[in-house]
Amino acid sequence: MLKQLEELQLEALNELGQVSELKELESWRVRCLGKRSKLTQVLRSLASLPLEERKKVGALANATKVSLESSLAEKKKFLEEDHLASFLGRERLDITLPGQPIPAGRLHPVTQTLEEICSIFTSMGFQVAEGPDVEWDYYNFEALNIPPQHPARDMFATLWIDYEETTEQARLLRTHTSPMQIRVMEKERPPIRMIVPGRVYRYEATDATHESMFYQVEGLAIDTNITLADLKGILFEFCHCLFGEERKVRFRCDYFPFVEPGAEIAIECLSCHGAGCRLCSYSGWLEILGAGMVHPDVLRRVEIDPEVYSGFAFGMGVERIPMLRYGIDDIRLFYGNDLRFLKQF
Amino acid sequence: MKVSLKWLSDYVDIKIDPQKLAEKLTMAGMEVKGLQTVGNTWNNVVIGQVAAVNSHPDADKLNLATVNLGPQQITVVCGAPNISVGQKVPFAYVGARLIDGHTGKATLLKATKIRGILSEGMVCSEKELGISENHESILVLSPEAPMGMPLADYLGDIVFDLDITPNRPDCLSIIGIAREIAALSDEPIHLPEIRYEEMEKPIDSLISVDIIEPDLCLRYCASLITGIKVASSPAWLQQRLRSYGMRPINNVVDVSNYVMLEHGQPLHAFDYHKLEGKQIVVRRAKSGETIITLDGLERTLTQDTLVIADEENPVAIAGLMGGLNTEVDVTTTAILLESANFNRSIIRRGANHLNLQSEASIRFDKGLNPDLPLVALKRATQLLLELAGGKAARGIIDAYPGKTAPSAILLSTKEIKRLSGLEVTVDETLRILRALGFECQETGLLPPQISVLVPYWRSDMKCTADLVEEVIRIIGYDKIPVTRLSASLPPQKSTPERSFKRKLRNTLVGWGFQEILTYSLTSMEKLQRLSLKLEPEVAPLQIANPMTKGQEYLRTSLRAGLLTTLANNQKHEETGIRLFEIGKIFLPQYSSVIAVGQTRGSGEGKVKQSTQDKEGLPQEKEMLCAALSGSRRELSWHDNKELFDFFDAKGVAERLLEQLGLTSTFEPSDDEGLFPGRSADVIIGGDKVGVVGKLHSKVAQDFELSGPVCLIEVDVEKLMNKASGAKRYQPIPRFPSITRDIALVINEQVTFQQAEDIILSFPLVEKATLFDLYTGEQIPEGKKSFAIRIIYQSPKRTLTEREVDKIQQQMLAGLHRELGATLRG
């Protein structure tokens, strides 16, 4: 009987060794460990054996059962891992295939720049306001110290709706965002801190550096004790935010009819770093902003006392900034809206 | 304004490096755009004297010129017709770097055989030296030019190209710039001394001047010279005019130009003997009066033109151009020299009207000071007597109806500090202002104040702020401290419109739309193409002076720009395009009151109103317009090559409104630009806020678009106002819901909305979603099948299958009764 058990175990293990698939394993279990298996028959027949032998054979039979069961578990684990490995092998992807395309939209580079400019100034406490594109001569010129026939009108080639520049009630397309200085000051009392982004228009033939429509951002701050030094501080900070802390900034005297003293802000050329190149017309500098202290006559016109209050105004072209940053050499690309251009930003 | 450093040196000692000087001028407001060194390439070019001129044995038009160079004489071939013995000329040795007269390129001069004669060197033209474009003749130097001297030492110069701002007409002159340099470098200015002899005969016995329009001619000065000889100017004078870029003509014209460049005051010379009645009348032109100007054109004048006339006829258009009838030519022996001040507006209008912009009109236009004519006239008279001979009549005509007393401006160092933030001492202020020619006096008051008298050439100085700028720009803006704005922060208000637009933009960008920005101006043709009607819905505002036909009208729709952009991009984009623009359209409107220059408060007289009905500013309306074209997905191996259709556009509108917390309905639209039956008005609370739909194929064709295009158009302001309500939170359901799917067979004419309305009218129905729409096999002709998922939900309890069954039975009965719908078998 004992010998029979040993042979039985040997045979079962031998068979188990030949099993190579999970589903065969179950039939092996039924054959070797099932109700009709030889082992079960041995266990059932124990009752008929004498006590001494029953003890011996019983212990061995149970040990055999436990041993075969653990061999089965081991084999099962082995086969399962093997199965998974081969399954994964079959399911391998060509991971170099392109992914599912997600539609990607972008903001226009000018919008991106406007957002950036506005966020720099709003962080300094400036509010954003917008004004009309179609303006009265009065706001665009007259109220800004540029009466009819003033030579400074030459600085602004104008698109007119009403063609007479002799009346302040002529309508025109604003040539700069500065009319909003007047509109804001007519409504608000100091302290004022305002920026105005918007479209402006010029009677101008277009080429790589000239557009008939472009964007400007105007700035205005009015209060007691505002100085040119504050203007310099604000605009230097702005230039450093946009063009980096290391960028050299130049603050020089310039003329605009509605400010006095007037100033211009230039940054060191991004292309030649001041050595002089075509981009900067060999000056080493790139003009970024026009600015100055709001002219006392302008303040008087909106009933703000220039002896009590002072303030500054500034204005800048927007397209120039991405042009300089990204090396864009043709301003017409912005409103040509070619997707091959727009998708680069 | 081009200025020669040598010429400037006549009036001020320039001790600093020209590059440094250029920087100083730029910083002080006089931008130096260019700095040109004349003569830095003239190695091996020296001054020679023509010793002999013989004709070339084998060429009619060529000469052999023998040039004396001091230590040696060289004979070269020369083709210039103006060469003659005794002239001082620039001579280039072999090896000199010259501009080739024909190609314009810099080349090294080599010894060459010309028609058999070896020529080792060359007598140079202006073009060959790079001075001007003149290649017809050789450059003839002044007889005093020292023989053998390198030309660069004699003629070399540095020319500054300055950008003069419109407020500084005084700097459209060499002396004006010299004054700036003097003040910037703290050097004295030396002005030319003016002294000349006069005849016995007084000028007013020879000519009379009558100003009829004293508002348009503030001052008229004139001198009279008899016995002059009109000839070429001396070489030095010609050279100076050339340094500015002006062509020498004759001594009379050249002197008036020279003085204009020197002092900034335009002058004009008349042939005295050609003046009828020996009188000058400054008057408006008679309507239809004509004059033949010096350029030979006959010009018909209007009363808006100021003329200088003699007894009979106009002899010049004031400030713009002289008349041919009194032209100075070689036969002239007596001239009347005019130096006057004219109203800048009338000059500007005249210059634009007659298209007569000139060096003179540019200066008058900027506004010259009426004290300048006398100074300039005396200087010109002196120079003419020196260079053209003759005698001056005694005295000067000086009609000066516009004389005003100079007024003083008060300035304090406190004010300088208040505006500029820069601390400047009284002494420094006085030094700078005096250096600029201002007369200053301390008032002795406390705090210290300076009373400043403005010199005649600075008519731009009107107020204290102007003086503050003068002081700080001479000190240098780089000395202004950098401070942080410490003024009080104004109350921060929200800007809902801006935030709303940003939200719309970011949402669409997130859904794969590319933002575009298109021109506000468009053409009538494009606006007409947008609609099947020939006229645009709204008459657009027209530009009076459009630059091009394509930019003549203010857009009344964003569609034209969007569709044009789409068509342009379709040419190269392979797959679907999603575009949008948020921008203004311009709708003309009339307003009965135009408040122009209306200031705050009730300052009477400040409010300028027109009570007539007058066209006002247009309504500027923010719109959003988006377009979809091509395939829904990018070209990919995955799937789905379907094209965008109406429901993509509608989906965008629905989701956008949903995100804004708005409930909308869609109703058939009669939009003229969209496809009938495939377009819908977007309605919120009974109000149309926009439209979605497929672009009409006629419109698509006119814009040269390929494939179907779908549009979404929304009125941004309306949308914002509707979306402004505060959102309320809805509790998350606490009890499970029950889901039922039904498939209805229904007549084709029945809309989904009709079915949905009935379903949603039943209690406990939370949501009905259409998940399939089917026609074809198994569905009878004229019918369709809706597969709808219905979710039942109660906020109060868990629903039972039984009660849902009951509701659904009633619902199906209702759908059958109202719409003839049956359950699909």
Ligand SMILES: [Zn+2]
């Ligand atoms: Zn550069």
